[in-house]
Amino acid sequence: xxxxxxxxxxxxxxxxxxxxxxxxxxxxxxxxxxxxxxxxxxxxxxxxxxxxxxxxxxxxxxxxxxxxxxxxxxxxxxxxxxxxxxxxxxxxxxxxxxxxxxxxxxxxxxxxxxxxxxxxxxxxxxxxxxxxxxxxxxxxxxxxxxxxxxxxxxxxxxxxxxxxxxxxxxxxxxxxxxxxxxxxxxxxxxxxxxxxxxxxxxxxxxxxxxxxxxxxxxxxxxxxxxxxxxxxxxxxxxxxxxxxxxxxxxxxxxxxxxxxxxxxxxxxxxxxxxxxxxxxxxxxxxxxxxxxxxxxxxxxxxxxxxxxxxxxxxxxxxxxxxxxxxxxxxxxxxxxxxxxxxxxxxxxxxxxxxxxxxxxxxxxxxxxxxxxxxxxxxxxxxxxxxxxxxxxxxxxxxxxxxxxxxxxxxxxxxxxxxxxxxxxxxxxxxxxxxxxxxxxxxxxxxxxxxxxxxxxxxxxxxxxxxxxxxxxxxxxxxxxxxxxxxxxxxxxxxxxxxxxxxxxxxxxxxxxxxxxxxxxxxxxxxxxxxxxxxxxxxxxxxxxxxxxxxxxx
Amino acid sequence: xxxxxxxxxxxxxxxxxxxxxxxxxxxxxxxxxxxxxxxxxxxxxxxxxxxxxxxxxxxxxxxxxxxxxxxxxxxxxxxxxxxxxxxxxxxxxxxxxxxxxxxxxxxxxxxxxxxxxxxxxxxxxxxxxxxxxxxxxxxxxxxxxxxxxxxxxxxxxxxxxxxxxxxxxxxxxxxxxxxxxxxxxxxxxxxxxxxxxxxxxxxxxxxxxxxxxxxxxxxxxxxxxxxxxxxxxxxxxxxxxxxxxxxxxxxxxxxxxxxxxxxxxxxxxxxxxxxxxxxxxxxxxxxxxxxxxxxxxxxxxxxxxxxxxxxxxxxxxxxxxx
Numbered sequence: 118x119x120x121x122x123x124x125x126x127x128x129x130x131x132x133x134x135x136x137x138x139x140x141x142x143x144x145x146x147x148x149x150x151x152x153x154x155x156x157x158x159x160x161x162x163x164x165x166x167x168x169x170x171x172x173x174x175x176x177x178x179x180x181x182x183x184x185x186x187x188x189x190x191x192x193x194x195x196x197x198x199x200x201x202x203x204x205x206x207x208x209x210x211x212x213x214x215x216x217x218x219x220x221x222x223x224x225x226x227x228x229x230x231x232x233x234x235x236x237x238x239x240x241x242x243x244x245x246x247x248x249x250x251x252x253x254x255x256x257x258x259x260x261x262x263x264x265x266x267x268x269x270x271x272x273x274x275x276x277x278x279x280x281x282x283x284x285x286x287x288x289x290x291x292x293x294x295x296x297x298x299x300x301x302x303x304x305x306x307x308x309x310x311x312x313x314x315x316x317x318x319x320x321x322x323x324x325x326x327x328x329x330x331x332x333x334x335x336x337x338x339x340x341x342x343x344x345x346x347x348x349x350x351x352x353x354x355x356x357x358x359x360x361x362x363x364x365x366x367x368x369x370x371x372x373x374x375x376x377x378x379x380x381x382x383x384x385x386x387x388x389x390x391x392x393x394x395x396x397x398x399x400x401x402x403x404x405x406x407x408x409x410x411x412x413x414x415x416x417x418x419x420x421x422x423x424x425x426x427x428x429x430x431x432x433x434x435x436x437x438x439x440x441x442x443x444x445x446x447x448x449x450x451x452x453x454x455x456x457x458x459x460x461x462x463x464x465x466x467x468x469x470x471x472x473x474x475x476x477x478x479x480x481x482x483x484x485x486x487x488x489x490x491x492x493x494x495x496x497x498x499x500x501x502x503x504x505x506x507x508x509x510x511x512x513x514x515x516x517x518x519x520x521x522x523x524x525x526x527x528x529x530x531x532x533x534x535x536x537x538x539x540x541x542x543x544x545x546x547x548x549x550x551x552x553x554x555x556x557x558x559x560x561x562x563x564x565x566x567x568x569x570x571x572x573x574x575x576x577x578x579x580x581x582x583x584x585x586x587x588x589x590x591x592x593x594x595x596x597x598x599x600x601x602x603x604x605x606x607x608x609x610x611x612x613x614x615x616x617x618x619x620x621x622x623x624x625x626x627x628x629x630x631x632x633x634x635x636x637x638x639x640x641x642x643x644x645x646x647x648x649x650x651x652x653x654x655x656x657x658x659x660x661x662x663x664x665x666x667x668x669x670x
Numbered sequence: 671x672x673x674x675x676x677x678x679x680x681x682x683x684x685x686x687x688x689x690x691x692x693x694x695x696x697x698x699x700x701x702x703x704x705x706x707x708x709x710x711x712x713x714x715x716x717x718x719x720x721x722x723x724x725x726x727x728x729x730x731x732x733x734x735x736x737x738x739x740x741x742x743x744x745x746x747x748x749x750x751x752x753x754x755x756x757x758x759x760x761x762x763x764x765x766x767x768x769x770x771x772x773x774x775x776x777x778x779x780x781x782x783x784x785x786x787x788x789x790x791x792x793x794x795x796x797x798x799x800x801x802x803x804x805x806x807x808x809x810x811x812x813x814x815x816x817x818x819x820x821x822x823x824x825x826x827x828x829x830x831x832x833x834x835x836x837x838x839x840x841x842x843x844x845x846x847x848x849x850x851x852x853x854x855x856x857x858x859x860x861x862x863x864x865x866x867x868x869x870x871x872x873x874x875x876x877x878x879x880x881x882x883x884x885x886x887x888x889x890x891x892x893x894x895x896x897x898x899x900x901x902x903x904x905x906x907x908x909x910x911x912x913x914x915x916x917x918x919x920x921x922x923x924x925x926x927x928x929x930x931x932x933x934x935x936x937x938x939x940x941x942x943x944x945x946x947x948x949x950x951x952x953x954x955x956x957x958x959x960x961x962x963x964x965x966x967x968x969x970x971x972x973x974x975x976x977x978x979x980x981x982x983x984x985x986x987x988x989x990x991x992x
Binding site: 342494504515516517527528569626633 | 672673674675678679724726757780783784798799800801802803804805806808809816817819820823824827828831832835868869871872875876878879880882883884886887889890891894914915917918921922924925926927928929930932933935936937938940941944945948
């Protein structure tokens, strides 16, 4: 009856040992963290003996994943920003106006003269003097529309043109608005990420939330205002003539030139003329595309003045390279193949599709495409975080000892079995948290403390049941066996219901609340595992060795 | 020698005065609701927007002085409270300053915080802002919705689970007990005007989970005893089941409370409100699984013969005894 297959025993102990090993690095938090940071630096900035030494602080054969500390424990800044997606509509319409004008001009005979009227942002309204020519005007303007290529908007065109009386209204179509919103938010996200990565803080969280929001969490930064300043800086995009290329950062640049690094190829430096031919402010659009050979490329388009300058320059410099420079780093340096009139061009290179998409985003990402409105800001100082960690540690230890003593007093030897399981339980929680890279928050610590209290519940249920069976006159082996099997349904029901609430908390909550839901949910899983398998295995092993005629629980 | 909080083989009669218990619970819920209706909750910035600043200085805090220093900034409604905690150092003086949501939809600006710090530095030299949290009114409205939805969803999901595993009477009993716990907790927060923020919602859901845990254990025993003693009166079966599980109920409550109380005393003031809610919830939850959930079950009556297969929808999962 009290038999557990060998493979099961091995498996149970294996899970426990794995959990302990995974939890181990958290016991030496600072040391492991330094070691991990140094390892990351070696990859990013190159090898050095000092870094090697720091890496060696933690043996490489041991797991090195740590529980991430949330902002409330480590200190840092949290921002929730809303992207004002409608900003883009107005800019799009302003860019469309010259096209509208140019298209209607040759048709003056049919539509008469026309004037742009005052209109809400995101619309062009124009009056024509010959209302009879309306249908012709609409036909021409509809010819300006481009098909949309998103999944949801397939078949639709990007603008809608409508007319009544002598008034024509041009605006973005619903499908294009959706597509544009999505692009705007993704672009903003990319810019924000780039800005923050440049500062190089550890593990920033930059996530899209809902349709038009961006959540930004940066540990270790002084204040939310500082973070806002970083995000607010605009990217500087320029097109510069290339003078030379080399691997020496300190190469003599020459008058009017500067030496700047390549973005993607470490160790490569370009010497470029300091005065740009055109700047990103004159770039209207950039889209991923394919060149005539079907290789991924990026299409871009300048506004009128940018187009003229670019056209003149390319006409004069066929065969020489020019550099696309973003924030003093060379994104790419293609060779001019031909005169590029009309202000649009194509950047080719050894791109993958991902890279061309990325480059298009970066090119468009010269500046934030739309304003950001900050809805939520939180700054937590590192001192407060440290205080919380210290307080949490003390409270957890005291809670732990209290429960351990209480269990031992109440259930004797069986209580000690439960206590071993409880220690394993907390180790398993930490092990799992490290494994999935979850974030520990202050409410998360509360979740662990609560789990410490509640984890014994399953064991209590079982022990009380064994007591009852003993009282009913069953032998020890039989009582233990019955105790486990009869308590099982109560344990499962009770924990499934609690688990349901943890899942809902996780799905609905954010930030610290989510941290609490994770530890609570994990705690339920591990406590059921330790109660049903680990204590049982311990009791069975003890029973096999001693064969007691009677037991006291 | 064993420590026993509950003597062996108790036979307390929990149901002779069941109408009184239900009456008391109903009365307490009414008091809680009345307090909530009259006073309302002391919502934190998560739910009503605004800014809280936690300041730390080495000089003692004079709330009046702080108020005078802030007044010229014209920030609208400002509340200042000093925070005391046994975990603080001797010369660590902490204050919470709460500023109402400003007119535009955004969170507070960095300049305002800087001018606030400059103003306070005059009365408390070297004052530090260890945390600044600001929530715009746009987000806070959504947070309220999400929070209410989360609690309702949790209760709904549980109702369905228990209905599948037991019978509808059990589910109803459990849910009434949950509503009871939630209402009493909200009542206490409104009566004592403790700050009610997002973390308290997490606490509420945990209370729901805990209370349920307790209720389900009792119900599980009731179901078992209903199968065993087919002739016994329902009140007797309920009484027996509660007495049999009483030792476990008390043990689990005590270990959980042990852990929570240590967190309450030693865990610092940042999460004290959160832990208070859970301590209260454990006590109320334990009470409600005996005196509310089971009593409702007695009131509603329940199908007695569990041995025959039944064609009710509820029973098809009921025999999945894992």
